[in-house]
Amino acid sequence: MTLSRRKFLGWMGGASLAAVGARKAQAASNRTFEGYAGSLAVLHDITRCIGCRRCEAACNQVNDLPKPEKSFDDLTVLETHRRTSAPAYTVVNQFSIEGATGPRTFVKKQCNHCLEPACASACFVKAFTKTPEGPVVYNASLCVGCRYCMIACPFEIPAYEYDKALDPKVTKCTMCYPRIMEGKLPGCVEACPTEALVFGRRDELIQAARERMRVHPGRYQEHIYGEHEMGGTSWLYLSGQPFEKVGLREDLGTAPAGQLTSGALGAVPMVVGLWPVLLTGIWAINKRKEKIAAQEQAEAVAAARAETEAQAAASLKAALEKAAKENAATVAREVKKALDTAKSAAQDKHDTEKKS
């Protein structure tokens, strides 16, 4: 094979490109993905929430959701803890930390719009998208309805239209994605009378939250919930009470959900690559063992046969020799006998002749 200079350079170019590609994929970095730069978020200051449920009403309206049995003015609803559901993308829950008579704390619950969402990682048709603007949105036209997103979500947010026979959807807060793309505020933020909800750039809201902690020492827990939880979320919380006591789990860790499954997914190509080699190897070893066993058996049979034949030949030869010897002896004996007979006959004749 001849190798032209041009061809050689072409190959080298290809190899170095591959090397550059490899470096890009494998390069160590001191940076982690901390969400899309400039993405939008909401800061929920729990200490400011008065439990008026106007955010719930606004959410119901802007999303064209069915009217609930009890009106949004009915605050007795707050007496039982609720979760998000198909007709309610957001709910306000009430917590009494210091007994039933003490001051009450209200917490709004909705999709937290993770920076690296568990639902999006778990969806096998990519029906969920983390938009660069911040909201995590759902595409019903792809959804199969397997509900693995609901299993995966650590905040127990996505809900499902269990009563629909043919076109059930997963439902959840969209951070009013269509509205914010028009430059409007999310429905709940706009409706909030106490500015317990503030909408803005995530990085700026984190700054603002720190500023509030600094200005009001002792008012807040020294933690912005959602800054790092599950890799960070686009809904941030400030609370005067420990987060665990107002329904925000503190045992979720800071790793994004995708990291929990990446190891198992990474093992797939290894199994695909190595299993056939291992299994074919075991098959080949067994095949060879069988072949050798058959060969050895054939050899053993042949050897046994040869030995038997040799033995037979030897004993035949011995028998022949013996027979020959016996024959010779017999001949000799018979000859001697005949001679003796002849001799004695001659003697007899001689004697008779002598007598006569």
Add this chain to the structure above:
Amino acid sequence: MTSPQATNGNGRLLTPFNVVAAIILVFGIIITILRFTGGLASVTHLSDNNPWGLWIGFDLLVGVALAAGGYVTSSAVYIFGLKRFHAAVRPAILTGFLGYALVVLALHYDVGRPWRLPYPFIMSRGTTSLLFEVAACVALYLTVLFIEFSPAALEWLGLKRARNLVHRLTLLLTILGVVLSTLHQSSLGALFLIVPAKLHPLWYSPYLPIYFFITSTIAGLSMVICESALSHRYFHDRMDAEHRDGNRDLTLGFGKAAAWVLAGYFVIKTIGIAADNNWHYLATGYGIWYLVELLGFVALPAFMYAVGVREKNVTIIRGTAAWTVLGIIVNRFNVCLVAFNWQLPADQRYFPHWMEIGISLFIVTIGLLVFRFVVTRMPILYAHPDYDAH
């Protein structure tokens, strides 16, 4: 089960088995209509907090695990060279093929829009999802099982050339079957890697995929023992000498393998507790239930299999196999239903609706009826006289 009269083809239709099966089928069809007119809410106790119930816990997780006999038996015979178990391959492949086909059927009830089940492949591939891996491998493996099973059907139909063509692919199909089974059996466990916040720490482990794969081989071995015992009882007249005489040897051989794999599984489960330092949970209510699973359904059958093999007692091994199959069901229920959402208050937990149980029974019944249909017609429990089986 079925009676001999029902199996030999000349018989009465009104056997107890047939009557019970007919009742289940009628109920199943009614519930099917309700499901596809009223939605999941009309026939299940599923909720926003409990999106997966019996149809995932039993029909998918248990169904796939118990259908593992196909890859276990075919790899034992064609790869590991245990040719004396050859007679067990076809029944195991048939059971596996039916098992997977029924899993896919059951998923049509559970997912919201079943006609979109091919979407992960044709519309939008969500490759970051473990469920994508499960879907891809189950779809491919169902195809592999279909091809592996097809020689029996082709012999029955008398299509000699097609049968011989497929027969030549045996080794390739067997290797493919083991690769795909390794992947999706383990992926079913890996589905739960994403929920450390919802699955009880005793059952949540980074080793979940390995646990699911190892238990699938245990399930496969035990199911083949059970299936061959039942076939012996009910389809004895359909068997040739190789199947009749090989059964004892098969039971002893697979029992021995199951004893060893169960022992290994016990060790890695214990390592799992140690690795996460979960010992203190053993003293809680969940811990006691965990010990019931680990000691009662892993350690005990490992020991009983060993005793059965040592004493050459087929009855002990068969009983242990049935107990082990029950243990697999307990394990999958624990991961998917019992220990899942353990953080929720009792009134928000899930218990299946009777109609969910009805559909699961319906699907198992379809499986039994198709199995009976096939083994009473096709060369499954006997070698077709026109072909050399080896």
